[in-house]
Amino acid sequence: MGRSPSCPKEGLNKGAWTALEDKLLASYIKAHGEGKWSDLSRRAGLKRCGKSCRLRWLNYLRPDIKRGNISRDEEELIIRLHNLLGNRWSLIAGRLPGRTDNEIKNYWNTVLRKRAKGQASIGTPPSKSTQLPAAQHTDKLRDGQLNSTNNNQEMSGNIATVEAHNGTQVLDSLYSDGGGTDLLNEQLKERDVEFEENPMQPLAFDEAMFKNWTVNPCLNGNDAMDFDSLALLLETDEFSFCRNINFQT
DNA sequence: AACTCGCGCAACCGCATCAGA
DNA sequence: GTCTGATGCGGTTGCGCGAGT
Structure with a gap:
């Protein structure tokens, strides 16, 4: 059982997550499901370590999460x-x-x-x-x-x-x-069933379109992103200048 | 107002374990 | 059986913020 290497130090964001990063991660997982975190971070256009993405999702972005006010x-x-x-x-x-x-x-x-x-x-x-x-x-x-x-x-x-x-x-x-434990157990079982009934959605993929947008300068290193994440990114003010660019070549 | 201090919490780090090649 | 990448876990760090001086 070898150890996995740590996340590469260079070229990755660290520290607090921005609203945009949260949005990208959440929307990607919503569309494609969890798992394959290192690949996920790349495809979602996040300059984050896979472990970091997993942690962020599990601790803060998951829809069923409760925050604060521990009874x-x-x-x-x-x-x-x-x-x-x-x-x-x-x-x-x-x-x-x-x-x-x-x-x-x-x-x-x-x-x-x-x-x-x-x-x-x-x-x-x-x-x-x-x-x-x-x-x-x-x-x-x-x-x-x-x-x-x-x-x-x-x-x-x-x-x-x-x-x-x-x-x-x-x-x-x-x-x-x-x-209250029986109730807790019931809730946990429900969640397990829910999880099993929602397998990862397949990623819709258009090869030609992919080739077009991956050569666009607006991507700026985000060429591994999926369509949804890219669309989300382009909606932000930061990338507003890209909206009028014709992706067809 | 400026500064210090302490606290809470988000995020990182290192290690263990699992699973597939 | 061994190696390697992915994932999970617990300990720790350090930043942001509010309270106190």
Whole structure:
């Protein structure tokens, strides 16, 4: 299993995404679906690393995404799941529809960890993964009454149990205690079915037209873009000067 | 008004794993 | 079985912004 090379450093944009980049990425994925990220970034006309595109889509552009305003229920679920799984953010996120691993990780690192730290007693050495108390203490945590009675060994045992099994099936059994989890499971199943019922759309492609627009100077290095992305790009003010150019040669 | 500081969060980085050649 | 590219994940960084002085 070799390692993939990092994203090439030269010629790619870094840092915050612009509205135009978001639009290009979203419209491309809407038309052609996810996957093949490195190829996708090129075809969508984005000077971005494939990994960067994937992250942007998964964390911010996905239509079913929820941002901010993490509810008490969600917060409690995060805490309980973290007790069971440790820093397995993607698994935790999988149990919170519309939430991303990055958001949960950030929420944990800012709000919950700080709160736990503030309430923890003196003399408890911080563990590497900064565990919170076990599930039965979540009410105290929520009410700001958390103390040092957490049992790290017990948590480690839980984590080890989960590690010994595999992924979310274990969680299903661990969370068969009712509450909102059944609803969550149903929602997750619905999303899975939805995903399977919407395979990637084939890309409509016109060879002659492709040859015409790829030689146009307005493309300026965007010759791998698909039609939709190009059209989107040309709609922007930045490329307004290109609109009157005849693409037929 | 100008400056500093701390916080939140978006994005990057490195590594692990998977899948296909 | 090995190699390589693609993808996924968790840790970390650094920028932007608001609060405080």
